[in-house]
Amino acid sequence: MSIVSAILVLLLLAMVFGAVLGFAAIRFRVAEDPIVDQIDNILPQTQCGQCGYPGCRPYAEAIANGDAINKCPPGGESTIQELADLLGREVIPLDAEQGIEEGKTVAYIREAECIGCTKCIQACPVDAILGAAKLMHTIIIDECTGCDLCVDPCPVDCIEMVPLRKTAKNWYWQHPEIEVELNRKELITSDKIAGEADRENAA
Amino acid sequence: MNRGLRDFHGGIHPPENKDLSTQVAIETAPIPDKLVLPLQQHVGQQSKALVSEGDYVLKGQLIAAAEGYVSTALHAPTSGVIASIQNASIPHPSGLSGSCIIIESDRKDEWGKRLQPLDYEKVDVSELLKRIREAGIAGLGGAGFPTSVKLNPSAENTIVTLIINAAECEPYITADDMLMRERSEQVIKGIQIIAHMLKPVGCLPVECLIGIEDNKPEAAETLEQTVKQLHLEHEISVVRIPTKYPSGGEKQLIQILTGKEVPNGGIPADVGIVCQNLGTAVAVYKAVALGEPLISRITTLTGRALEHPKNLEVLIGTPIRSLLNHCGLQQIKLNRLIIGGPMMGVTINDLDTPIIKSTNCVLASTSEELPNPTPQQACIRCGMCAEACPASLLPQQLYWYSKTKDFDKALNHNLLDCIECGACTYVCPSHIPLVQYYRFAKGEIRAQEHDHTKSEHAKQRFEARQHRLAEEAAQKEAKRRERSKAAKLRQQKATIPPHNSESESNSEDKAAVIQAALERVKSKKDKTSKLTPEVSNGSAAREEE
Ligand code: SF4
Ligand code: SF4
Ligand code: SF4
Ligand code: SF4
Numbered sequence: 044m045s046i047v048s049a050i051l052v053l054l055l056l057a058m059v060f061g062a063v064l065g066f067a068a069i070r071f072r073v074a075e076d077p078i079v080d081q082i083d084n085i086l087p088q089t090q091c092g093q094c095g096y097p098g099c100r101p102y103a104e105a106i107a108n109g110d111a112i113n114k115c116p117p118g119g120e121s122t123i124q125e126l127a128d129l130l131g132r133e134v135i136p137l138d139a140e141q142g143i144e145e146g147k148t149v150a151y152i153r154e155a156e157c158i159g160c161t162k163c164i165q166a167c168p169v170d171a172i173l174g175a176a177k178l179m180h181t182i183i184i185d186e187c188t189g190c191d192l193c194v195d196p197c198p199v200d201c202i203e204m205v206p207l208r209k210t211a212k213n214w215y216w217q218h219p220e221i222e223v224e225l226n227r228k229e230l231i232t233s234d235k236i237a238g239e240a241d242r243e244n245a246a
Numbered sequence: 247m248n249r250g251l252r253d254f255h256g257g258i259h260p261p262e263n264k265d266l267s268t269q270v271a272i273e274t275a276p277i278p279d280k281l282v283l284p285l286q287q288h289v290g291q292q293s294k295a296l297v298s299e300g301d302y303v304l305k306g307q308l309i310a311a312a313e314g315y316v317s318t319a320l321h322a323p324t325s326g327v328i329a330s331i332q333n334a335s336i337p338h339p340s341g342l343s344g345s346c347i348i349i350e351s352d353r354k355d356e357w358g359k360r361l362q363p364l365d366y367e368k369v370d371v372s373e374l375l376k377r378i379r380e381a382g383i384a385g386l387g388g389a390g391f392p393t394s395v396k397l398n399p400s401a402e403n404t405i406v407t408l409i410i411n412a413a414e415c416e417p418y419i420t421a422d423d424m425l426m427r428e429r430s431e432q433v434i435k436g437i438q439i440i441a442h443m444l445k446p447v448g449c450l451p452v453e454c455l456i457g458i459e460d461n462k463p464e465a466a467e468t469l470e471q472t473v474k475q476l477h478l479e480h481e482i483s484v485v486r487i488p489t490k491y492p493s494g495g496e497k498q499l500i501q502i503l504t505g506k507e508v509p510n511g512g513i514p515a516d517v518g519i520v521c522q523n524l525g526t527a528v529a530v531y532k533a534v535a536l537g538e539p540l541i542s543r544i545t546t547l548t549g550r551a552l553e554h555p556k557n558l559e560v561l562i563g564t565p566i567r568s569l570l571n572h573c574g575l576q577q578i579k580l581n582r583l584i585i586g587g588p589m590m591g592v593t594i595n596d597l598d599t600p601i602i603k604s605t606n607c608v609l610a611s612t613s614e615e616l617p618n619p620t621p622q623q624a625c626i627r628c629g630m631c632a633e634a635c636p637a638s639l640l641p642q643q644l645y646w647y648s649k650t651k652d653f654d655k656a657l658n659h660n661l662l663d664c665i666e667c668g669a670c671t672y673v674c675p676s677h678i679p680l681v682q683y684y685r686f687a688k689g690e691i692r693a694q695e696h697d698h699t700k701s702e703h704a705k706q707r708f709e710a711r712q713h714r715l716a717e718e719a720a721q722k723e724a725k726r727r728e729r730s731k732a733a734k735l736r737q738q739k740a741t742i743p744p745h746n747s748e749s750e751s752n753s754e755d756k757a758a759v760i761q762a763a764l765e766r767v768k769s770k771k772d773k774t775s776k777l778t779p780e781v782s783n784g785s786a787a788r789e790e791e
Binding site: 083084086087088089090098099121124128168169170171186188209210211212213214215216217218219 | 286336338339340342344649651654679682683685686688689690692693694696697700701702703704705707708710711
């Protein structure tokens with residue numbers, strides 16, 4: 044008899060907790076960003092197509108469907124790292140087929156040579172080029188993502204990609220091991236100061 | 247005055263080497279032939295040059311204006327001709343150059359129109375703030391934060407304490423020390439003005455503490471005497487704190503003097519405190535009481551590569567070379583030239599780098615004084631760095647995370663609280679350049695953040711463009727359809743045998759064309775009215791083109 048009642052009580056408890064948990068799961072569901080959006084947010088949005096897809100979002104969709112995470116050269120190592128963290132995948136080196144990770148560049152139009160054909164405007168995915176038909180065109184550096192897409196369409200080859208200029212504002216220290224290789228003796232300013240006290244200690 | 251002082255965690259006692267430069271009084275440096283004035287001497291936005299090549303400027307004349315709220319003005323330190331505005335060496339660890347105004351001095355040192363001296367008790371606080379902004383004052387120690395911004399705390403923070411940072415804890419530097427010894431009256435009067443500005447209307451005057459390390463007894467005594475002479479004992483107290491590096495760190499000094507802790511990522515105003523550098527107080531005094539903009543400062547020239555180390559009153563923009571020569575530089579002995587102190591300063595290679603508003607020290611060191619870095623060895627996990635860290639961090643962990651670029655973990659271990667004081671590097675028995683790893687990691691983290699905002703922006707522009715293109719395509723499609731419809735209509739007309747009179751057929755034809763045109767206009771109107779609210783900035787700009 045006591046066994047039956049024990050089983051009944053346990054059963055009842057199980058049902059109650061099950062109901063509570065079930066209710067909580069529905070009531071307090073956290074609406075998460077769909078995985079494609081999360082991936083898309085990590086990609087650099089250069090829209091260059093080097094990954095083999097017509098832009099970052101299509102590549103994000105492809106990754107969500109199982110494509111490799113190492114096909115985006117503009118994002119490079121840090122993007123791969125972030126994607127790996129997000130998706131719980133292995134960090135793999137950049138796929139050399141798609142290109143190599145280079146320093147940041149921006150497009151530059153040699154304005155004297157520009158014939159005002161507007162072809163580059165049509166190619167630029169982020170509207171970073173200003174100009175009108177038959178008039179000189181120019182790049183808004185702050186908007187340019189360095190995707191390279193405006194270079195090919197130009198019939199007179201007056202667009203080139205130049206490295207983004209390092210200024211005191213965007214400069215920062217490199218990894219100390221690289222700095223050592225560069226033999227920069229300013230590496231450690233706050234190293235030992237051999238003053239009187241130290242010499243006295245040594246003596 | 248005996249206050250209950252608190253201690254902060256960690257800290258070190260490096261050899262001070264301060265008496266090197268305190269043997270002689272402050273001297274005025276000779277006016278150089280050429281002054282180099284970087285447009286970026288402060289935290290925030292670069293100032294905007296107001297002069298052009300060939301202009302003649304008088305001493306104290308405004309030559310560059312503040313651009314934006316967090317920015318400062320710049321004045322000609324002496325009279326002369328603007329030689330050029332070009333890129334030149336700036337005191338920055340990168341060794342890169344920045345945009346500078348270069349003045350060729352005419353050695354007359356002729357003053358232009360000075361600002362009207364103000365009586366701080368009679369004028370409005372906003373007037374004083376405006377004056378400090380006009381005078382181009384940026385913090386004279388540390389990073390050079392525009393002072394007018396710091397003295398204008400947001401309304402929700404009531405300031406109860408003003409702390410004047412006279413700790414000068416870094417070895418070698420004695421600029422503030424000498425300033426207190428020789429110009430204590432200017433110091434105290436400057437502090438009075440700042441305290442007055444922070445005083446909320448009708449409230450008690452703010453409590454005012456001057457924190458000074460006890461290795462400067464002479465300076466402390468002079469200050470105390472001056473305070474007494476001016477009958478300010480109840481308002482300003484000179485507090486001697488134990489000598490320990492880095493007691494002059496803002497958060498550390500606040501903790502020593504008040505026991506309050508500034509929250510992570512917060513500013514002192516959050517706990518009701520404003521912290522100002524001693525030199526800044528003097529600059530404020532000069533700006534308000536004398537109407538002089540910030541065009542000179544006291545800088546320590548020291549190091550064993552100099553024959554006569556001393557403190558100099560230098561014009562902002564003086565190239566370091568001329569100052570070193572003035573102090574008897576022995577070129578052969580010079581090994582490393584540092585701007586700032588040996589712990590937090592930056593090494594520079596170009597002797598033509600100028601003095602800027604925040605340059606408190608130039609250290610010409612020999613190789614015995616500051617030996618070149620010893621090769622780094624593996625971390626032995628001795629824990630000495632954690633013991634020395636004044637921010638109570640775990641430097642050894644931070645080192646691993648920075649080295650392996652595991653920035654998330656580094657952030658979780660409060661990397662951003664590191665004040666880059668170098669205490670950990672100083673004690674590390676394995677000679678690991680720990681601070682360099684943190685600097686690298688911080689730079690990388692900031693760059694990544696920047697990239698993220700940029701990519702977010704690019705995405706928006708890309709989507710706006712996609713949207714616009716889709717709309718355009720739809721519009722074209724609609725037009726095309728209409729045109730083909732009109733064409734069909736016309737064809738039908740054409741197949742109907744012509745009527746007797748030509749005029750009749752003509753008028754009918756016309757009616758059809760008008761009808762079609764009307765329809766087109768109408769549909770277009772519908773489209774645009776639907777479109778406009780969604781057109782984003784980017785595409786709007788494009789449509790103007
Ligand atoms: S390579 Fe990278 S940046 Fe270029 S389109 Fe593909 S995901 Fe975007
Ligand atoms: S300007 Fe050229 S390189 Fe820059 S974003 Fe546009 S298409 Fe790409
Ligand atoms: S002091 Fe140097 S060796 Fe010791 S634990 Fe810290 S990093 Fe490692
Ligand atoms: S440099 Fe940073 S980690 Fe090292 S002791 Fe100073 S605050 Fe701590």
